[in-house]
Amino acid sequence: xxxxxxxxxxxxxxxxxxxxxxxxxxxxxxxxxxxxxxxxxxxxxxxxxxxxxxxxxxxxxxxxxxxxxxxxxxxxxxxxxxxxxxxxxxxxxxxxxxxxxxxxxxxxxxxxxxxxxxxxxxxxxxxxxxxxxxxxxxxxxxxxxxxxxxxxxxxxxxxxxxxxxxxxxxxxxxxxxxxxxxxxxxxxxxxxxxxxxxxxxxxxxxxx
Numbered sequence: 001x002x003x004x005x006x007x008x009x010x011x012x013x014x015x016x017x018x019x020x021x022x023x024x025x026x027x028x029x030x031x032x033x034x035x036x037x038x039x040x041x042x043x044x045x046x047x048x049x050x051x052x053x054x055x056x057x058x059x060x061x062x063x064x065x066x067x068x069x070x071x072x073x074x075x076x077x078x079x080x081x082x083x084x085x086x087x088x089x090x091x092x093x094x095x096x097x098x099x100x101x102x103x104x105x106x107x108x109x110x111x112x113x114x115x116x117x118x119x120x121x122x123x124x125x126x127x128x129x130x131x132x133x134x135x136x137x138x139x140x141x142x143x144x145x146x147x148x149x150x151x152x153x154x155x156x157x158x159x160x161x162x163x164x165x166x167x168x169x170x171x172x173x174x175x176x177x178x179x180x181x182x183x184x185x186x187x188x189x190x191x192x193x194x195x196x197x198x199x200x201x202x203x204x205x206x207x208x
Contacts, residue, residue: 002062006052016042017052021063026107029114030060030127061127064115067108068131071101075138087146088198091165095190098169116170135166143201156201168193 006014020041024033035056039049053059078097082090102109118124139162146152 001058001065002053003051009052017044018063018066021059022107022111025060025063025111025114030056030118033060035059057127061130063108063111064127064131067105067112068134070105070108071098072134072138074098074101086149087142087151088194088202090142091197092190092194095169095193096186099186099190112170132166135169136162139165150203153201153203161201165197168197 006017009017017038020038023041024038028034033056035046035049038059039046053062074097075094078093079090082093085093115124115128136159140158143152143156143158143162147154147156147158
């Protein structure tokens with residue numbers, strides 16, 4: 001995470017560093033990305049960079065964290081507008097928001113997609129840990145609400161299902177970015193995924 005020196009910079013300079021970092025990580029994998037290219041684009045000395053971040057990994061983790069926070073803001077707004085909907089309608093709205101986020105922020109989404117394809121599981125867990133934790137907690141609260149309201153089977157393992165839904169969400173955005181050509185494709189994809197989730201954890205109304 002960034003050092004206080006970075007956080008105390010003027011917003012315009014912080015944004016220039018972020019933009020350069022995003023451009024670099026979109027163009028190159030983490031291992032091939034270069035601090036030298038980033039600082040050259042921003043126009044700062046290498047010594048200044050190390051006053052802002054410990055190393056390249058520190059910067060990479062910060063970019064992923066900013067992306068996760070931005071997406072959470074989108075999701076929170078959707079939640080505020082969906083308070084009276086059941087779990088599955090809320091999830092449909094959230095998936096649509098996630099797809100819209102990927103469409104509006106393709107560079108951040110590509111960086112997220114690239115790290116998901118990372119073969120080094122230890123590295124992936126390290127850099128994605130905070131983002132995934134945020135998503136899991138968010139989904140856990142939705143599941144608990146769904147259980148209270150009778151939409152979700154109360155016998156499920158909430159933490160496990162939250163983890164699986166987070167994984168589904170990541171895969172959905174990856175698939176959207178590479179396969180879906182229009183809004184109808186997106187809706188079919190979301191409805192198919194939600195039907196799968198409903199069959200697994202939803203209350204079977206004929207049993208109630």
